[in-house]
Amino acid sequence: MTNATLEATVLDKVDGGLFIGGEWVGAEGGKTLAVVDPSTGETIKEIADASVADGIRALDAAVAAQDAWAATAPRERGELLRRAFDLLQERKEEFALLMTLEMGKPLAEARGEVAYGGEFLRWFSEEAVRISGRYGLNPEGTGRMIVSQRPVGPSFFITPWNFPLAMATRKIAPALAAGCTVVIKPPALTPLTTLAFVQLLEEVGLPAGVVNVIATSTSSKVSGPIIADPRLRKLSFTGSTEVGRSLMKEAVQGILRTSMELGGNAPFVIFDDADLDRAVDGAMLAKFRNIGQACTAANRFIVHESVADEFGTRVAERVRAMRVGRGTEDGVAIGPLIDAKAVASTDELVSDAVDKGARLLAGGAPIDGAGTFYAPTVLGSVPADARLLREEIFGPVLGITTFSTEDEAVRLANATEYGLVSYVFTQDLARGHRMIDRLATGMMGLNTGLVSNAAAPFGGIKQSGIGREGGLEGIHEYLDTKYTLIPVS
Numbered sequence: 001m002t003n004a005t006l007e008a009t010v011l012d013k014v015d016g017g018l019f020i021g022g023e024w025v026g027a028e029g030g031k032t033l034a035v036v037d038p039s040t041g042e043t044i045k046e047i048a049d050a051s052v053a054d055g056i057r058a059l060d061a062a063v064a065a066q067d068a069w070a071a072t073a074p075r076e077r078g079e080l081l082r083r084a085f086d087l088l089q090e091r092k093e094e095f096a097l098l099m100t101l102e103m104g105k106p107l108a109e110a111r112g113e114v115a116y117g118g119e120f121l122r123w124f125s126e127e128a129v130r131i132s133g134r135y136g137l138n139p140e141g142t143g144r145m146i147v148s149q150r151p152v153g154p155s156f157f158i159t160p161w162n163f164p165l166a167m168a169t170r171k172i173a174p175a176l177a178a179g180c181t182v183v184i185k186p187p188a189l190t191p192l193t194t195l196a197f198v199q200l201l202e203e204v205g206l207p208a209g210v211v212n213v214i215a216t217s218t219s220s221k222v223s224g225p226i227i228a229d230p231r232l233r234k235l236s237f238t239g240s241t242e243v244g245r246s247l248m249k250e251a252v253q254g255i256l257r258t259s260m261e262l263g264g265n266a267p268f269v270i271f272d273d274a275d276l277d278r279a280v281d282g283a284m285l286a287k288f289r290n291i292g293q294a295c296t297a298a299n300r301f302i303v304h305e306s307v308a309d310e311f312g313t314r315v316a317e318r319v320r321a322m323r324v325g326r327g328t329e330d331g332v333a334i335g336p337l338i339d340a341k342a343v344a345s346t347d348e349l350v351s352d353a354v355d356k357g358a359r360l361l362a363g364g365a366p367i368d369g370a371g372t373f374y375a376p377t378v379l380g381s382v383p384a385d386a387r388l389l390r391e392e393i394f395g396p397v398l399g400i401t402t403f404s405t406e407d408e409a410v411r412l413a414n415a416t417e418y419g420l421v422s423y424v425f426t427q428d429l430a431r432g433h434r435m436i437d438r439l440a441t442g443m444m445g446l447n448t449g450l451v452s453n454a455a456a457p458f459g460g461i462k463q464s465g466i467g468r469e470g471g472l473e474g475i476h477e478y479l480d481t482k483y484t485l486i487p488v489s
Contacts (some may be wrong), residue, residue, distance in 0.1 A: 003328065007044075010097050015198045015488035016047035018054055018215070021061035022208025028053050033188055033217045038104040038336040039326040039371040047191060050214035055183070055222040058212035062154040062181040063231045065209030070151045070179040072207075077177055078128035083204035085121035087112065091200070095193065099164050100327040102190045104371075105290055106334040107327055119165035119454035120470065127475045128177035133161050138485070146484040151179035151371035152257050155478065156226050158185050158219070158247070160239045161338055162293045162394075164193035170458070171236050172201075172211060172468045178478035180234065182211045185223060189338055191215040220246075227251055234343055234478065237261070238295075241418070241463045259467030259477050261295065261359055261459055263392050264420035267413035268298035268449075269435070271406075272306045274425035275447070280314050282449030283398065286423055288322070288376060289450070291335050292396040293342070295464075296421045296443075296452065300389050305402040308380070312400050316378040319398070324373055336371045344373050346395030353379050353386040353399060357454040363396075365373070390416070406431065414440045420460035442468075 097108035185193035356383030457471035
């Protein structure tokens with residue numbers, strides 16, 4: 001089978017409809033939206049484009065299925081997730097190729113996302129049977145206290161385009177484990193992986209109405225009435241802080257439970273005693289994974305002045321050797337950015353830094369030709385007033401600034417409204433522990449450039465969001481606590 005035939009086969013398997021109440025249906029009026037391969041600019045599939053009425057029908061289905069799904073035995077809910085995990089592993093190559101086609105990431109990274117995204121299914125299949133409460137005598141001895149957990153109820157998910165599988169499984173898995181039904185709105189740029197995943201859930205026995213999918217080109221128009229509906233009890237969003245802030249304003253009218261995983265501006269701090277080989281490896285991973293299009297991507301490289309030149313030289317050499325191209329090609333390390341707007345935004349930040357005095361060590365420009373490619377870039381001596389030190393860089397740009405003391409490093413690292421993740425490289429264990437306490441982020445990688453794990457609570461502080469996904473904490477985002485008192489007779 002040729003590559004083109006294989007790609008066509010994988011795309012043909014994806015149902016392009018809306019999934020509502022256990023059925024694949026067309027959108028109201030037959031409206032469709034085009035999904036584009038960012039490496040070529042060509043449309044690869046047309047899918048149903050949901051209307052406001054379609055969104056409400058999806059919520060109707062979730063509401064109708066809620067009581068029965070909440071009453072389903074935890075073991076049964078968990079085993080459904082486990083079957084989904086097993087089937088996803090069998091089809092990992094298909095899912096990896098599908099992600100590469102619609103999002104652009106190299107196949108090797110797409111395979112990594114299948115592994116990572118699948119772990120949420122396995123983790124929460126095990127957590128479903130561990131939902132617990134407590135029972136005991138109150139301090140006065142006048143009554144027995146029962147504390148129990150119940151599903152929050154129908155939940156609405158808005159997912160981003162950069163990790164099409166993992167963002168869906170990270171939200172759907174804990175909701176199903178807890179006993180909540182779901183309406184998910186995948187991104188218009190990369191909806192196919194979510195559609196394929198829900199087809200997989202259907203295969204392993206998902207009851208009608210428990211998960212409903214509505215892709216749409218008019219996100220705010222379709223989402224607004226769902227969020228405003230008093231039957232909805234939970235909203236979870238991953239995306240920009242600006243959009244998250246707007247959604248929280250909408251959610252407050254219904255006092256919805258919310259989880260918001262928002263923007264990042266991650267500092268990557270390298271002390272003078274760091275293992276530089278390890279720091280360079282960590283930097284390549286933390287910056288260039290997913291073409292730099294990740295909320296956890298390192299944004300500001302804060303490097304001790306004594307090792308900054310050597311670090312810059314070494315990462316620039318590695319970056320210049322990276323192959324740029326379509327993610328399906330052998331040896332490609334950097335695929336396309338998601339669209340032309342992303343290329344323009346990245347180039348603006350690079351140009352601003354260079355104009356203000358940053359040294360261009362590698363890359364620094366869009367790549368001509370088909371697709372939306374930007375050369376992986378390294379900038380040294382980035383000045384304090386450069387925009388890329390304040391704004392999130394959703395692209396393959398590594399900017400280096402320097403510090404001289406630990407206090408200065410902490411001040412620079414914390415000088416942002418965001419607080420998602422930080423990275424620290426030092427061989428001083430005591431300093432590492434101080435950084436855990438002093439850096440204002442919800443997560444931290446100590447001598448590593450990758451922190452995400454299904455067993456860990458993923459999330460930030462400040463304007464990087466509220467709530468946690470994954471870990472022991474993840475399922476509690478979908479549970480309400482109830483206290484009952486039984487008087488002692």
